[in-house]
Amino acid sequence: xxxxxxxxxxxxxxxxxxxxxxxxxxxxxxxxxxxxxxxxxxxxxxxxxxxxxxxxxxxxxxxxxxxxxxxxxxxxxxxxxxxxxxxxxxxxxxxxxxxxxxxxxxxxxxxxxxxxxxxxxxxxxxxxxxxxxxxxxxxxxxxxxxxxxxxxxxxxxxxxxx
Amino acid sequence: xxxxxxxxxxxxxxxxxxxxxxxxxxxxxxxxxxxxxxxxxxxxxxxxxxxxxxxxxxxxxxxxxxxxxxxxxxxxxxxxxxxxxxxxxxxxxxxxxxxxxxxxxxxxxxxxxxxxxxxxxxxxxxxxxxxxxxxxxxxxxxxxxxxxxxxxxxxxxxxxxx
Amino acid sequence: xxxxxxxxxxxxxxxxxxxxxxxxxxxxxxxxxxxxxxxxxxxxxxxxxxxxxxxxxxxxxxxxxxxxxxxxxxxxxxxxxxxxxxxxxxxxxxxxxxxxxxxxxxxxxxxxxxxxxxxxxxxxxxxxxxxxxxxxxxxxxxxxxxxxxxxxxxxxxxxxxx
Numbered sequence: 001x002x003x004x005x006x007x008x009x010x011x012x013x014x015x016x017x018x019x020x021x022x023x024x025x026x027x028x029x030x031x032x033x034x035x036x037x038x039x040x041x042x043x044x045x046x047x048x049x050x051x052x053x054x055x056x057x058x059x060x061x062x063x064x065x066x067x068x069x070x071x072x073x074x075x076x077x078x079x080x081x082x083x084x085x086x087x088x089x090x091x092x093x094x095x096x097x098x099x100x101x102x103x104x105x106x107x108x109x110x111x112x113x114x115x116x117x118x119x120x121x122x123x124x125x126x127x128x129x130x131x132x133x134x135x136x137x138x139x140x141x142x143x144x145x146x147x148x149x150x151x152x153x154x155x156x157x158x159x160x161x162x
Numbered sequence: 163x164x165x166x167x168x169x170x171x172x173x174x175x176x177x178x179x180x181x182x183x184x185x186x187x188x189x190x191x192x193x194x195x196x197x198x199x200x201x202x203x204x205x206x207x208x209x210x211x212x213x214x215x216x217x218x219x220x221x222x223x224x225x226x227x228x229x230x231x232x233x234x235x236x237x238x239x240x241x242x243x244x245x246x247x248x249x250x251x252x253x254x255x256x257x258x259x260x261x262x263x264x265x266x267x268x269x270x271x272x273x274x275x276x277x278x279x280x281x282x283x284x285x286x287x288x289x290x291x292x293x294x295x296x297x298x299x300x301x302x303x304x305x306x307x308x309x310x311x312x313x314x315x316x317x318x319x320x321x322x323x324x
Numbered sequence: 325x326x327x328x329x330x331x332x333x334x335x336x337x338x339x340x341x342x343x344x345x346x347x348x349x350x351x352x353x354x355x356x357x358x359x360x361x362x363x364x365x366x367x368x369x370x371x372x373x374x375x376x377x378x379x380x381x382x383x384x385x386x387x388x389x390x391x392x393x394x395x396x397x398x399x400x401x402x403x404x405x406x407x408x409x410x411x412x413x414x415x416x417x418x419x420x421x422x423x424x425x426x427x428x429x430x431x432x433x434x435x436x437x438x439x440x441x442x443x444x445x446x447x448x449x450x451x452x453x454x455x456x457x458x459x460x461x462x463x464x465x466x467x468x469x470x471x472x473x474x475x476x477x478x479x480x481x482x483x484x485x486x
Contacts, residue, residue, distance in 0.1 A: 032263065032297055036296070038320045039202065039363065041363075043261060043298050044298065044340050046301060050438060099360050104302060110467055115305070122355035136359060136369040140302065140428060141467050143303050144274050146276065194460060195458050195459065197462045198424070200364070203365065207461050207462060208459065304466065305431070305467050306462060307436065308439045312461070
């Protein structure tokens with residue numbers, strides 16, 4: 001029995017095909033929530049590069065971390081954001097389009113190649129959502145990050161049948 | 163005569179019960195406005211921790227300011243943002259939900275405990291709006307802030323009958 | 325033959341009257357897009373102060389760049405954002421209102437007069453769109469910027485007949 005086209009093309013199946021597993025979405029913390037829906041849009045809170053509370057990428061890209069680790073940090077932050085979208089939408093096929101990616105990066109003084117690090121998030125989004133992953137983005141660098149994490153990622157996703 | 167349930171539960175009455183007075187909303191400055199409504203959402207501009215133009219919290223949290231002062235700065239920035247929401251909506255009971263809190267903080271080098279400072283904004287929002295205060299949030303630190311203020315807060319609020 | 329009122333008051337005619345030419349909008353880069361429409365809103369990606377790929381303003385306002393150059397950088401970033409809006413909307417008269425301006429600035433340590441630099445973007449938006457240019461704004465400073473650019477600008481624009 002071969003999978004249907006729908007199964008092949010679902011974001012979940014693309015994640016599996018890439019050997020990726022969505023982290024368990026970080027739950028509501030004391031005083032804010034990981035996502036909210038307003039109208040047809042899901043907005044996530046800032047997502048750290050962690051799995052089950054274990055922060056995998058700490059410190060500054062360009063000194064503590066290599067460019068490749070910066071790329072991987074952004075990819076993992078985005079994977080956590082996708083886990084939040086799935087929690088919010090139930091099924092990632094409900095995502096009509098990723099509208100915006102916001103990435104805040106922790107970089108060493110003088111390191112200006114951070115857009116390549118955020119490509120770790122953009123590439124993942126395009127791989128997982130295909131045409132629906134076509135997104136705008138905004139990049140920031142900040143001098144200090146929560147828990148000294150390497151990256152924070154926010155996603156906005158338009159859903160089909162809000 | 164006892165107040166009605168509606169009066170008890172209004173955001174305005176919760177503010178009073180907490181002994182808080184909304185600052186006079188800062189008016190339109192020369193070339194931008196303090197809030198705008200699009201569809202069912204009110205978006206504020208960045209709000210400083212001031213009252214009647216007097217900036218109460220200047221400098222960097224973790225050196226010039228204590229953690230508690232950082233918390234209080236974020237609370238006051240959020241109080242100013244709520245004042246803008248009231249100006250925009252007329253009555254805070256029209257707020258269906260606070261969708262997003264954006265907080266930019268002015269912190270000393272190496273100070274990474276700034277999420278606790280932004281809790282000053284989150285706690286206030288939850289106290290004032292109850293279940294409708296359940297919000298996503300994104301945190302930033304910036305090396306230089308307007309007027310060297312300690313915090314800038316933006317709120318997005320969904321309104322009921324836009 | 326005199327121009328009609330509509331011609332006089334179109335954003336395109338105001339640009340011409342101010343002697344401004346919209347830069348060719350930077351096309352889609354490898355893995356993200358310069359604008360997206362969701363509902364009735366156009367969101368742009370971050371726009372650099374460049375023309376045809378030539379970055380005109382690099383470095384930090386307050387040391388490498390004068391305050392006036394900071395103003396001009398923000399103006400040029402906003403001009404690029406308006407070029408994206410025109411590409412998205414076809415005709416700038418379809419813009420009902422500019423809802424939000426986001427400006428990230430590259431400033432020298434201790435330089436806190438950056439809101440005046442972002443006025444370069446706000447002033448242009450007001451000049452080009454008139455009453456429809458009345459916008460909220462949020463300002464950031466970042467320690468490192470892509471290509472060491474002086475400014476990044478994002479615009480959100482509500483369109484009339486989405």
